[in-house]
Amino acid sequence: MLPGVHDLPLFVAAGLLLNITPGADLALIGARSAAHGFRSGAAAALGVGAGCFVHVAAAALGLSALIAGSATAFTLLRWAGAAYLVWLGLGLLRGGAAVAAPEAAAPAQTLRRSFVQGFLTNALNPKVALFFLAFLPQFIDGGAPHKGWAFAALGAVFAFNGTIVNVAFAALVARMRRTLGASGAAGRWVSRGVGALFIALGVRLAWFDSR
Numbered sequence: 001m002l003p004g005v006h007d008l009p010l011f012v013a014a015g016l017l018l019n020i021t022p023g024a025d026l027a028l029i030g031a032r033s034a035a036h037g038f039r040s041g042a043a044a045a046l047g048v049g050a051g052c053f054v055h056v057a058a059a060a061l062g063l064s065a066l067i068a069g070s071a072t073a074f075t076l077l078r079w080a081g082a083a084y085l086v087w088l089g090l091g092l093l094r095g096g097a098a099v100a101a102p103e104a105a106a107p108a109q110t111l112r113r114s115f116v117q118g119f120l121t122n123a124l125n126p127k128v129a130l131f132f133l134a135f136l137p138q139f140i141d142g143g144a145p146h147k148g149w150a151f152a153a154l155g156a157v158f159a160f161n162g163t164i165v166n167v168a169f170a171a172l173v174a175r176m177r178r179t180l181g182a183s184g185a186a187g188r189w190v191s192r193g194v195g196a197l198f199i200a201l202g203v204r205l206a207w208f209d210s211r
Contacts, residue, residue: 041170047118
């Protein structure tokens with residue numbers, strides 16, 4: 001179905017299972033949806049998808065391999081990602097004290113912030129870069145004449161499917177938010193919980209073994 005690619009249905013199925021695995025991306029999307037509604041959560045989901053394409057391009061061009069092979073480069077990226085997660089976690093903890101705005105009144109600035117947060121959460125995660133280097137080559141034919149294009153095509157499929165899953169998750173959380181009421185109390189507690197989770201993830205990433 002794609003030149004140089006084999007077992008595409010298996011790749012799609014495995015990718016969808018990985019997409020629904022809880023992690024920093026889903027936590028952020030859930031927090032934005034709970035606090036500000038579907039549009040904000042969807043914006044975060046689109047940001048995560050954009051960050052995913054950064055890893056796809058880097059891996060296809062060989063940059064991810066260079067980062068994985070250089071202890072210094074990997075450590076710098078790891079610390080940048082860890083610092084951002086801690087900073088984002090602290091912001092969510094502080095933001096949890098504010099009353100969430102109604103979805104219909106979500107300003108463009110809130111949507112942009114959600115998109116940027118989703119983008120940086122994914123793009124600054126070195127584990128995502130290592131994942132693409134380890135996972136995608138298993139579905140590329142060894143004799144493919146253009147392995148870079150096959151890699152990019154698989155990455156685009158993964159990012160597209162992941163965005164659909166993430167947007168659906170944002171819609172689910174937003175619906176739960178409406179069911180629980182528009183007071184914003186649930187959204188504030190979700191933001192606080194995700195903020196604490198991000199701080200823990202940032203500390204864990206800072207100590208992640210680069211090997």
